[in-house]
Amino acid sequence: MRVLLSTYGSRGDVEPLVGLAVRLRELGAEARVCAPPDEDFAQRLAGVGVPLVPVGRSARALTTGGPPPTAADLPRRAAELMASQFDVVTEAAEGCDVLVATGMMPAAAGALSVAEKLGIRSVSVTFQQLTLPSPGRPPLAYPGRPLPPDVTDNRVLWDLDARSIDALFGEALNTNRASIGLPPVVHVRDYVIGDRPWLATDPTLDPWQETPDLDVVQTGAWILPDERPLPDELVAFVEAGEPPVYVGFGSMPMRASANAAQVAVAAIRAQGRRALVGRGWADLALIDDRDDCFAVGEVNQQALFGRVTAVVHHGGAGTTTTAARAGAPQVVVPQAADQPYWAGRVAELGIGVAHDGPTPTFASLFAALDAALTTETRARARAVAGAIRTDGATAAAQLLVDAIGHGRKGQPVSA
Structure with missing residues (x-):
């Protein structure tokens, strides 16, 4: 067959x-x-x-x-x-x-x-x-x-x-x-x-x-189920402090926001959090050499998302589902196609925030993270995780x- x-x-x-x-x-x-x-x-x-x-x-x-x-x-x-x-x-x-x-x-x-x-x-x-x-x-x-x-x-x-x-x-x-x-x-x-x-x-x-x-x-x-181990350097970074906030936009080129990494890292730092930057097809990179940020390429997101405090992403169906299964609060910055729909579903379910538009600013992303990191949103994300098939x-x-x-x-x- x-x-x-x-x-x-x-x-x-x-x-x-x-x-x-x-x-x-x-x-x-x-x-x-x-x-x-x-x-x-x-x-x-x-x-x-x-x-x-x-x-x-x-x-x-x-x-x-x-x-x-x-x-x-x-x-x-x-x-x-x-x-x-x-x-x-x-x-x-x-x-x-x-x-x-x-x-x-x-x-x-x-x-x-x-x-x-x-x-x-x-x-x-x-x-x-x-x-x-x-x-x-x-x-x-x-x-x-x-x-x-x-x-x-x-x-x-x-x-x-x-x-x-x-x-x-x-x-x-x-x-x-x-x-x-x-x-x-x-x-x-x-x-x-x-x-x-x-x-x-x-x-x-x-x-x-x-x-x-x-x-x-x-x-x-x-x-x-992804059985690939996380890289040793990534594990060391994650375990060196409080769980970081992951930010990555998958296969999106991020044309609308050339400084997406800079904006995201600044907003995450302003929340008192560490940042984990997924390079993706936009080739996002670290903005300085401070030790509160780490950049990663292709990685087992199933394992990683269970170890972060929130996931900032583009709203692809796969990333949305993986973050939901992990019980991680989400901030969805939709870029195109079906991504505004997934952003809306995340907001409707109460498991995260739908960013308004494809181009985040420091103020807009800080506010979105503020809402996603509430006790209520975290609890709802954990509850919905158990319902994902x-x-x-x-x-x-x-x-x-x-x-x-x-x-x-x-x-x-x-x-």
Whole structure:
């Protein structure tokens, strides 16, 4: 039994597939991952013995190497990404029983098209619910295509979203599909979501509200227990005083705040706390040589977040879930995409603070930390930690194995 897990995106798009691949292997299935060729992705997968099939250009280079994409750039980038998906995924999927598609929508559309061509069963997965149409909230806006401020009917906005996605990605997708003898897709978003999409998020952090138009399977977040030890130097710093405040922005380039590290360290020091700076894709660095700060690169956040007093971060789904599981109060400084949503969920649950906007100042971050470090917020964070599920990857792996065993080749996966 062979499973291909296909994605294109940042670390938050790759890390969940690490957990699913390991759980599939425990159930006797062979799993491999198609993902960007970034070194940290390759090392993470190699560390758990899962093969990486590199596809496309470096995600880090695309994210940090220039200005953010405009509406004019997106169709060209989508065409390049889809072409690489059709080339690489087609070869990687040969002989597989099922394909799991996630990540950026053009990449998922390409991977699903390959599965369709090869007659392989497939499932579409998202790690946040904001791309799933719901009358209860508006869709995300694409760069250069803002939602009209005078429209408040969410159903109308979702119709506009479908048209935007078709305009951005439809031509590239159908050109590539025609090249392998597939018919055109009428609506890209509907094709990618399918009849029964999977939502791989925690029900406590991200409760899905049932809608009459969509049958969603919420598996829980795909998390693999991380057994990697923390570096000795990091452990020595953590144990040298009161638990520090961690600040890091993951795969975000932090274009809006060039002095993010300076602002964060100053605000943390003003709280009488020590600072632990996660370099991330923004390459955050220490601002001086004082011994109350320490910088760290790739690290086991599951182990680390249980040893800090608070986590200041960008609001990625994975980081939010990891901090919540650790019971660490959070300050979320959302930068883009689904991150304002996760910031709002942290605030609504009372486990931290949603910073207003992507550019923190000393005053705004000091105030946010002040609120996050209250006795009430700490107690609430510890209480919610106990409600976070840890079996999402196991549940998803079992659903896949069961579906492969009982389904027919070429049919979508159901649960």
